[in-house]
Amino acid sequence: MAGQERIVVSVRLRPVNAREAERGDGSDWECxxxxxxxxxxxxxxRAMFPAAYTYDRVFSAECSTRQVYEEGARRVALSVLSGINSSVFAYGQTSSGKTYTMVGITELSMSDIYDYIDKHPEREFVLKFSAMEIYNEAVRDLLSTDAAPLRLLDDPEKGTVVEKLTEETLRDKGHLLELLAVCEAQRQIGETALNETSSRSHQILRLTIESSPKQFTGRANSSTLLACVNFVDLAGSERASQTAAAGMRLKEGSHINRSLLTLGKVIRQLSKGRNGHIPYRDSKLTRILQSSLGGNARTAIICTMSPAHCHIEQSRNTLLFANCAKDVVTDAQVNVVMSDKALVKHLQRELARLENELKSPGSASCSNHAEALREKDELIKQLEQQLKELMEQKDTVQSQLDSFRRVASEGYIDDCTSRRWNERNWSSESLPHNASEGALSSSDTYDATYEEQDDFGSKELDASHVCRGHHHNPELSERTARQHQQIVEDQSMFSLDPTSNHNSESTDSHHANKEATSEASEEHCKEVQCIETNGLRRRKSQVFSPAIRSYADADATEEKHGESITSTTDNAIQLFTCDTDPSSDTEKPKTDESLALKRCVVSSRDGVLSRSRSCRASFMVIPNSWFDNSADMNMTPPGEIFKYSPSRPEKVRRSLYTENGDLQNDLSLDYPVVTGRVESDEVTDKSTCNFEEEGITSDISCVAETKTKGCTVSHIEKNEKDVGADSSVTSTESPSQWSINFEKKQKEIIELWQECNVSLVHRTYFFLLFKGDKADNIYLEVEHRRLSFIKSSFSAGGEPNATVTSSLRNLRHERDMLYKHMLKKLHLSERESLYTKWGIDLNSKQRRLQLSRRIWTQTDMEHVKESAALVTKLVEHLEKGQAIKEMFGLSFTLNRRDDRRSFSWVGA
Ligand SMILES: Nc1ncnc2c1ncn2[C@@H]1O[C@H](COP(=O)(O)OP(=O)(O)OP(=O)(O)O)[C@@H](O)[C@H]1O
Known part of the structure; x- marks a missing residue:
């Protein structure tokens, strides 16, 4: 588009004028x-001069000015519209037709420029016009009446500028014509011998054009173009002598020649290249036109000639000048105004436009804006309303949450805990000790509810809710029922909450444990609910031993207080509050809700089973349900579970077996059934292992050992003798047959453990505890049925349910816990040995994790034994209570006044 290019040089011959014709001075030149x-x-x-001259274009006398313009100047002149500076010169001797040509070219250029503007409405054009005259090396403003010469200033960016030169912004084409007329009138005219209207000055008409797009379409397209075009009508190039001028005219000629001579020098120098000094500053003319002569401009020079023979010398000079000029190279560039400036201008224009619109309220755009404002106002109102509603909802929920938390953390739990503790005290004081302990039925373990909620407070809340019977927020009933509906299906429903029946430190330790308990332990800390039947309660007092009667008496007392006993049909199942605080009689659950909450219950037909008093069980106790024949199972160390009283077996038997010696039908119910344990003080005192005296062992073996410490086996065996044929389960089997049956049952249980995702610690505990003793049959039987029930609940609905998911999650938590303990409990050598033994690459990543994931994953006996041994190893040296919190939330508490201490089955 632009760049280095040569000056466009053309020659125009004017016709022979009348004077020349009169002299018979014909034309020597021919195009x-x-x-x-x-x-x-x-x-x-003639031989000294070329016979022919070649230029970009030569125009004969017959050529019109339009043709000269279009073919010799138009492209250059209109370059200004593209942001390129341009200049059109007329060079020639006086009376050769310079003015005649330039006037025509200027007008035609202006016309084309306006045509162009008219054809480009998308752009905005600003035209400014200025005119100056260099006369006797003085610059004069042709648009000003002030004849004072103007100074030339050197501007770093613009180059040489004429100080105070008038610059008129053109309104339209007519305005331009007016100004041109003014310039013509202002130009110094002096009559010479050659040209009666000879121009004695150099005239420069300058048109500056600035254009920019009217609409802002991005910075890339927002550039403003700024350029000027000079129309230069030089004074005659003839020598001063030739003008026959004298005096004033002589002076004019010398100045004229000075500028012209400098112009010639500059052109000649430029034609040779730009290496040498270019004497631009030697004259006003060359200074002002510096950029047009070899600078940032596109230039056209039209050399005018008189064809008359008498002007042959001047004509040859003109042609020599033209020859030099055509070798001059300029470097035209598009002059782009900085985009930021253009942007500012655009914004200013946009601002002005908007201001105008605002001043005109009826305009369409203003109407649109008003409509838009109304719509936005509506939207804001709607959003504000929504926000208000949301805030109200938030406040409501927050209030409820606060209430729940308050109830859970301060009221209910504390009440519940204290009531439990009070109850224990109360029971201990008002009832024979074992009655209060034995009053709790292992059936509670099946009532264990497993809160799936993550929120600990919520769990606590519901726990307390159940514990307190119906001393609760009625709004929670439905929710609680729903939760229990799910919870009870969970394997963890067999969990017993370790916090429920803690020792004398229970309340404090409960809260302390809450904080210290890990997530896993929280998962394992579950609530249980106590459900029993009226029939059971009623028959209980008739069938059980005095100790039981004592308990029944306590129940009677409770009933007297209106507590939780629902007088419905025998089959009616009632939710029973865990903590039988007489003072909370009025807070007992309603029968309907009890029914809604029932899942794992003791049937009313199970009239011989002891009633449950314990509402809380912990994880490991479910299984324990079957040796948890004690109502205070969760307050009893594992070993004590087996401390059947010599005087009690019959009642135990009766609670487990029908009169025909068969297991109670309840054991074959769809609901898991647990046996009850009832102890008398006397029996307990004699049979219960004294953990303090004996120093409770700190590993799982203690359980087995305890079991064999004459607390259970001998009594059971004795019981069997007592019961005799009544115990069909065992009495009809020979030792060898029992051994076969045991292995078969054990194998099935192991399989069921795997299928039911039973706690690994429970498996270990159970596996190590029951190794084939004939008296264990009942436990095996109950465990088998319990697991069968769980398995059936797993597949209820034909696809895995939440219970399965929950059990798997719990199992994973337990594995994680074992994984964590590996580092603490196993030396590096032990771990490496295990890795090797369990087929884990010693170099593999997550070796411990792999190991934790493989424990109890198979059912072959070898794997089971190894798994049990490993789990035992991992949990054996835990600090007192730690296992409870972190693994099982299990605490067997010796709930005796003289032996109130927390006991973990994994060690004290
Ligand atoms: N191509 C042309 N056709 C017809 N007439 C012409 C032509 N060129 C010039 N003339 C006439 O010649 C006369 C002198 O022309 P002009 O004034 O333009 O010369 P000039 O070069 O400007 O002289 P000066 O330098 O003295 O001003 C004018 O009367 C003009 O009308």
Whole structure:
């Protein structure tokens, strides 16, 4: 588009004027082609000059000014519209037609420029016009009446500028014509011998054009173009002597020549290249036109000639000048105004436009804006309303949450805990000790509810809710029922909450444990609910031993207080509050809700089973349900579970077996059934292992050992003798048959453990505890049925349910816990040995994790034994209570006044 290019040089011959014709001075020049001018004259020195001259274009006398313009100047002149500076010169001797040509070219250019503007409405054009005259090396403003010469200033960016030069912004084309007329009038005109209207000055008409897009379409398209075009009508180039001027005219000629001579020098120098000094500053003319002469401009020079023979010398000079000019190279560039400036201008225009619109309220755009504002106002109102509603909902929920938390953390739990503790005290004081302990039925373990909620407070809340019977927020009933509906299906429903029946430190330790308990332990800390039947309660007092009667008496007392006993049908199942605080009689659950909550219950037909008093069980106790024949199972160390009283077995038997010696039908119910344990003080005192005296062992073996410490086996065996044929389960089997049955049952249980995702510690505990003793049959039987029930609940609905998911999660938590303990409990050598033994690459990553994931994953006996041994190893040296919290939330508490201490089955 632009760049280095040569000055466009053309030559125009004017016609022979009348004066020349009168002298018979014919034309010596002939345009032999569009670009060639040939000398046809006859002169002696002809051989010294070229016969033909070639330029970009030569125009004969017959050519019109329009043709000269279009073919010799138009492209250059209109470059200004593209942001390129341009200049059109007329060079020639006086009376050769310079003014005649330039006037025409200027007008035509202006016309084309306005046409262009009209054809480009998308852009905005600003035209400014200025005119100056260089006369006797003085610059004068042709648009000003002030004849004072103007100074030339050097601007770093613009180059040479004429100080205080008038610059008129053109309104339209007519305005321009007016100004041109003014310039014509202002130009110094002096009559010479050659040209009666000879221009004695150099005239420069300058049109500056700035254009920019009217609409802002991005910074890339927002550039403003700024350029100027100079129309230069030089004074005559003839020598001063030739003008026959004298005096004032002589002076004019010398100045004229000075500028012209400098112009010639500059052109000649430029034609040779830019290496040498270019004497721009030697004259006003060359200073002002510096950029047009070899600078950032596109230039056209039209050399005018008189064809008359008498002007042959001047004509040759003109042609020599033209020859030099055509070798001059300029470097035209598009002048782009900085985009930021253009942007500012655009924004200013946009601001002005908007201001105008605002001043005109009825305008369409203003109407649109008003509509938009109304819509936005509506939207804001709607959003504000929504926000208000949301805030109200938030406040409501927050209030409820606060209430729940308050109830859970302060009221219910504390009440519940204290009531439990009070109850224990109360029971201990008002009832024979074992009655209060034995009053709790292992059936509770099946009532264990497993809160699936993550929120500990919520769990606590519901726990307390159940514990307190119906001393609760009625709004929670439905929710609690739903939760229990799910919870009870969970394997963890067999969990017993370790916090429920803690020792004398229970309340404090409960809260302390709450904080210290890990997530896993929280998962394992579950609530249980106590459900029993009226029939059971009623028959209990008739069938059980005095100790039981004592308990029944306590129940009677409770009933007297209106507590939880629902007088419905025998089959009616009632939710029973865990903590039978007489003071909370009025807070007992309603029968309907009890029914809604029932899942794992003791049937009313199970009239011989002891009633449950314990509402809380912990994880490991479910299984323990079957040796948890004690109502205070969760307050009893594992070993004590087996401390059947010599005087009690019959009642135990009766609670487990029908009169025919068969297991109670309850054991074959769909609901898991647990046996009850009832102890008398006397029996307990005699049979219960004294953990303090004996120093409770700190590993799982203690359980087995305890079991064999004459607390259970001998009594059971004795019981069997007592019961005799009544115990069909065992009495009908020979030792060898029992051994076979045991292995078969054990194998099935192991399989069921795997299928039911039973706690690994429970498996270990159970596996190590029951190794084939004949008296264990009942436990095996109950465990088997319990697991069968769980398995059936797993597949209820034909697909895995939440219970399965929950059990798997718990199992994973337990594995994680074992994984964590590996590092603490196993030396590196032990671990490496285990890795090798269990087929884990010693170099593999997550070796411990792999190991934890493989424990109890198979059912072959070898794997089971190894798994049990490993689990035992991992949990054996735990600090007192730690296992409870972190693994099982299990605490067997010796709930005796003289032996109130927390006991973990994994060690004290
Ligand atoms: N191509 C042309 N056709 C017809 N007439 C012309 C042509 N060129 C010039 N003339 C006439 O010649 C006369 C002198 O022309 P002009 O004034 O333009 O010369 P000039 O070069 O400007 O002289 P000066 O330098 O003295 O001003 C004018 O009367 C003009 O009308």
């Amino acid at each position: 032999t082609g569009p670009t060639t001018l040939a000398f046809r004259g006859t002169v002696p020195e």
